[in-house]
Amino acid sequence: xxxxxxxxxxxxxxxxxxxxxxxxxxxxxxxxxxxxxxxxxxxxxxxxxxxxxxxxxxxxxxxxxxxxxxxxxxxxxxxxxxxxxxxxxxxxxxxxxxxxxxxxxxxxxxxxxxxxxxxxxxxxxxxxxxxxxxxxxxxxxxxxxxxxxxxxxxxxxxxxxxxxxxxxxxxxxxxxxxxxxxxxxxxxxxxxxxxxxxxxxxxxxx
Amino acid sequence: xxxxxxxxxxxxxxxxxxxxxxxxxxxxxxxxxxxxxxxxxxxxxxxxxxxxxxxxxxxxxxxxxxxxxxxxxxxxxxxxxxxxxxxxxxxxxxxxxxxxxxxxxxxxxxxxxxxxxxxxxxxxxxxxxxxxxxxxxxxxxxxxxxxxxxxxxxxxxxxxxxxxxxxxxxxxxxxxxxxxxxxxxxxxxxxxxxxxxxxxxxxxxx
DNA sequence: TCGTAGGTAAAACGGGCGTTTGAATGCTAC
DNA sequence: GTAGCATTCAAACGCCCGTTTTACCTACGA
Numbered sequence: 001x002x003x004x005x006x007x008x009x010x011x012x013x014x015x016x017x018x019x020x021x022x023x024x025x026x027x028x029x030x031x032x033x034x035x036x037x038x039x040x041x042x043x044x045x046x047x048x049x050x051x052x053x054x055x056x057x058x059x060x061x062x063x064x065x066x067x068x069x070x071x072x073x074x075x076x077x078x079x080x081x082x083x084x085x086x087x088x089x090x091x092x093x094x095x096x097x098x099x100x101x102x103x104x105x106x107x108x109x110x111x112x113x114x115x116x117x118x119x120x121x122x123x124x125x126x127x128x129x130x131x132x133x134x135x136x137x138x139x140x141x142x143x144x145x146x147x148x149x150x151x152x153x154x155x156x157x158x159x160x161x162x163x164x165x166x167x168x169x170x171x172x173x174x175x176x177x178x179x180x181x182x183x184x185x186x187x188x189x190x191x192x193x194x195x196x197x198x199x200x201x202x203x204x205x206x
Numbered sequence: 207x208x209x210x211x212x213x214x215x216x217x218x219x220x221x222x223x224x225x226x227x228x229x230x231x232x233x234x235x236x237x238x239x240x241x242x243x244x245x246x247x248x249x250x251x252x253x254x255x256x257x258x259x260x261x262x263x264x265x266x267x268x269x270x271x272x273x274x275x276x277x278x279x280x281x282x283x284x285x286x287x288x289x290x291x292x293x294x295x296x297x298x299x300x301x302x303x304x305x306x307x308x309x310x311x312x313x314x315x316x317x318x319x320x321x322x323x324x325x326x327x328x329x330x331x332x333x334x335x336x337x338x339x340x341x342x343x344x345x346x347x348x349x350x351x352x353x354x355x356x357x358x359x360x361x362x363x364x365x366x367x368x369x370x371x372x373x374x375x376x377x378x379x380x381x382x383x384x385x386x387x388x389x390x391x392x393x394x395x396x397x398x399x400x401x402x403x404x405x406x407x408x409x410x411x412x
Numbered sequence: 413t414c415g416t417a418g419g420t421a422a423a424a425c426g427g428g429c430g431t432t433t434g435a436a437t438g439c440t441a442c
Numbered sequence: 443g444t445a446g447c448a449t450t451c452a453a454a455c456g457c458c459c460g461t462t463t464t465a466c467c468t469a470c471g472a
Contacts, residue, residue, distance in 0.1 A: 029428075030431090031428075041430095044431095051431090
């Protein structure tokens with residue numbers, strides 16, 4: 001059968017992403033995932049080894065691209081001489097917002113990300129830190145340079161809050177419907193503006 | 207035996223709160239809960255009817271008190287003539303922060319709350335909206351009065367982001383250890399200041 | 413003192429879980 | 443064409459799930 005365009009692995013990843021977003025990692029079973037992917041149950045353990053590894057690969061598939069876009073946007077922002085807080089925030093937000101408003105499964109993935117944030121799952125945190133920690137480090141350094149009056153601890157706090165707030169907000173963007181008469185592009189730009197202004201004001205607060 | 211000070215119901219609620227915070231609603235089983243509570247497995251269904259209802263009661267036990275404190279703090283803030291944004295935010299944040307830094311299970315509960323926020327569980331959302339929607343309405347009205355330049359939609363956005371950010375942040379407070387040489391009271395006050403300043407700046411952003 | 417109601421206990425219910433197995437299938441290179 | 447490999451498949455593995463059942467204990471009012 002397998003008449004779809006995508007490979008078994010890709011269909012499993014897509015179905016897993018949707019179901020993890022809706023039901024959580026523990027709440028979505030491999031039987032649900034493989035049924036949604038139109039794939040045999042054993043395919044998950046054949047291609048991914050275990051459920052936990054499947055979870056990791058769901059993250060890797062999106063985060064490789066997302067973080068590449070973020071670093072690229074950060075480099076472009078830093079290349080400009082007068083780059084300010086808002087430009088750094090835009091570099092962080094725009095790639096994720098593009099993902100969350102994507103026609104593909106990206107919206108689901110941002111909700112998965114928000115779940116992971118709330119879960120405090122140690123194994124997952126280690127995986128994310130090992131694979132993508134350098135991205136947050138680069139943003140942290142760029143923010144630190146532009147917020148010299150904040151001591152290290154205070155900056156850490158605020159970036160943590162900002163990251164949580166943005167993750168949560170972007171997870172919601174996929175769910176909340178836009179007003180009629182607004183194109184998706186307009187909606188996306190206005191959303192990004194909201195988030196950037198909000199976060200910048202929070203970071204700059206005395 | 208039941209040699210503990212607390213009733214079977216209370217011990218189940220406490221153990222469920224801890225395990226839901228750590229493992230999630232789907233991830234924590236009633237066998238784990240009843241074992242941690244030192245109670246027979248059947249006690250959950252006897253006292254609560256079902257797992258889903260147990261989840262609801264875990265929320266009710268804390269939210270009745272939390273929202274009463276929030277409304278009380280809001281009334282006190284509104285009674286003062288010059289009450290501003292920061293006072294409203296303090297009324298919202300302080301009761302939750304007290305809970306999250308509580309010696310009892312409050313810290314776990316705030317993490318449960320953050321999970322519920324990320325889950326978008328329909329049944330749970332309905333329960334929370336039915337039982338505690340009026341609290342958010344009162345805060346919303348108070349904020350609207352102090353932010354007349356924001357249109358309805360914009361205010362809705364920002365309060366949503368603020369609520370999400372604060373929920374995330376407070377869930378983290380219970381996890382992050384305070385610096386040595388800082389009393390818990392100092393830590394609490396500084397944390398509240400951070401959150402209030404951050405949120406106020408975000409709400410006031412042009 | 414007995415009957416009864418409220419609570420606790422152990423055991424079992426059917427079913428879903430993640431994972432493994434071993435045979436069947438498709439595909440590529442010789 | 444056939445050997446060899448990668449993939450798919452149905453079936454089963456043992457285990458844990460939420461819930462129910464049935465019996466037992468205990469306390470208290472009649």
